[in-house]
Amino acid sequence: MPSDKSKVTLQEINEKTVRSICNLSVTDNQKQFVAPNAVSISEAYFSKVAWFRAIYADDDPVGFVMLYDDSEKPEYYLWRFMIDARYQGKGYGYRAMELMIEHVKSRPNATEFTTSVVQADGGPQPFYEKLGFKLTGEYDDGEAMMRLVLPFPSC
Ligand SMILES: CC(C)(COP(=O)(O)OP(=O)(O)OC[C@H]1O[C@@H](n2cnc3c(N)ncnc32)[C@H](O)[C@@H]1OP(=O)(O)O)[C@@H](O)C(=O)NCCC(=O)NCCS
Numbered sequence: 001m002p003s004d005k006s007k008v009t010l011q012e013i014n015e016k017t018v019r020s021i022c023n024l025s026v027t028d029n030q031k032q033f034v035a036p037n038a039v040s041i042s043e044a045y046f047s048k049v050a051w052f053r054a055i056y057a058d059d060d061p062v063g064f065v066m067l068y069d070d071s072e073k074p075e076y077y078l079w080r081f082m083i084d085a086r087y088q089g090k091g092y093g094y095r096a097m098e099l100m101i102e103h104v105k106s107r108p109n110a111t112e113f114t115t116s117v118v119q120a121d122g123g124p125q126p127f128y129e130k131l132g133f134k135l136t137g138e139y140d141d142g143e144a145m146m147r148l149v150l151p152f153p154s155c
Helices: 018-022 028-032 037-045 092-105 125-130
Strands: 008-011 050-057 060-068 075-083 112-117 134-140 143-149
Touching: 008 092, 018 037, 018 060, 037 050, 037 060, 037 075, 050 075, 050 092, 060 092, 075 092, 092 112, 092 125, 112 125, 125 143
Parallel strands: 075 112
Antiparallel strands: 008 050, 050 060, 060 075, 112 143, 134 143
């Protein structure tokens, strides 16, 4: 069983692990905030801009993340993000997002990391605010847009 001190990593999904990632799930109330992982992986299969990874705590799969990665644009969009209900509240989501921020910083032309949130009780907006994301005031498909401005890479 992973603990609060477990090392969080982002790992590629393969034929052996895909079932365990599809079996990860959020609470019933949180299902309004994120699509099931099986749906996200299916969408990624048909997308040229989806970059996705499983989130691990030591050797256990605990979550899933998917990025809209279009290297021609300065904006990288966090498309899906979830930590399984059994593993929430242990800091894994925060640490996985720190890894995602480092990943986005390493991508061509990246100056902004964006996401969108459903503004409902228990929604993830305060979580993203802790990481420095701010509401932009824009809405997309009923979801509030949030943005983290990344420092420009040094020369
Ligand atoms: C949002 C989510 C990814 C957070 O993952 P997590 O591993 O539970 O978060 P952490 O334990 O790393 O929490 C980091 C901090 O954010 C806070 N936090 C996490 N989720 C929060 C929420 N929904 N509301 C308020 N604060 C929250 C924690 O209390 C913690 O604060 P602290 O450092 O002051 O103690 C997870 O709850 C989840 O998968 N939710 C359902 C799916 C979802 O909403 N995905 C986002 C789609 S845009």
